[in-house]
Amino acid sequence: xxxxxxxxxxxxxxxxxxxxxxxxxxxxxxxxxxxxxxxxxxxxxxxxxxxxxxxxxxxxxxxxxxxxxxxxxxxxxxxxxxxxxxxxxxxxxxxxxxxxxxxxxxxxxxxxxxxxxxxxxxxxxxxxxxxxxxxxxxxxxxxxxxxxxxxxxxxxxxxxxxxxxxxxxxxx
Numbered sequence: 001x002x003x004x005x006x007x008x009x010x011x012x013x014x015x016x017x018x019x020x021x022x023x024x025x026x027x028x029x030x031x032x033x034x035x036x037x038x039x040x041x042x043x044x045x046x047x048x049x050x051x052x053x054x055x056x057x058x059x060x061x062x063x064x065x066x067x068x069x070x071x072x073x074x075x076x077x078x079x080x081x082x083x084x085x086x087x088x089x090x091x092x093x094x095x096x097x098x099x100x101x102x103x104x105x106x107x108x109x110x111x112x113x114x115x116x117x118x119x120x121x122x123x124x125x126x127x128x129x130x131x132x133x134x135x136x137x138x139x140x141x142x143x144x145x146x147x148x149x150x151x152x153x154x155x156x157x158x159x160x161x162x163x164x165x166x167x168x169x170x171x172x
Contacts, residue, residue, distance in 0.1 A: 012171060022077060022167055029073040030066065037065055057135040060145070067152035068128055072096070074159035081166040099125045124151035 011021045053061070079092035100106075102116060103125035109117050120126055127147040134141040 008171060018167065018171070019164065022163060025077065026070065026073045029076075030069055033069045033073075034066070037062075051136040052138050053136045057138075061132050061135050064128055064131055064145070064148055064152070067149065067156070068124070071124075071152045071155035071159065074156050074163055077163040078159060078166055081163065081170050099123055100129075103129055105129045124148065124155065127151060 008021065012018055051057075075096075076093065079089045083089035083092065102120050103109075103123060104120065105125060109120045109126065112120055127144045128151070131141055131144040131148045133139065134144060
């Protein structure tokens, strides 16, 4: 890892802000995910996906996906800095894998059992999926876009704070 190899020690002796090291990782992840999203959209278009969304709707979709990517990336930095091994850091992401399956991404939440529905309607993926779906199909976006943005900003701010603390602790 970067800390054990001494790379971080080199970075902190340079005349740059310490947080720029973490931001470099985050922005690299954002670029990689943007490229992935572009490929997925191009494949979807080749397979016949069509949307009646205008350019502003597409920009809103891109903004939501970008914010969610930033939020999850900052969240992923925390176990990356605190886990004792790469496998341990990877294991922290397993609960996040289930969020899309317990959301409105695949089935309407109204069809879910009461306790699952309560969870599904109050987690970030549902509001993000609902907002994107409404933007792409000219539905009423309603509050979903604001709830999605609140989730993204909230996760990002909290994760940024704890990632910064973990980074300081890691460097000593």
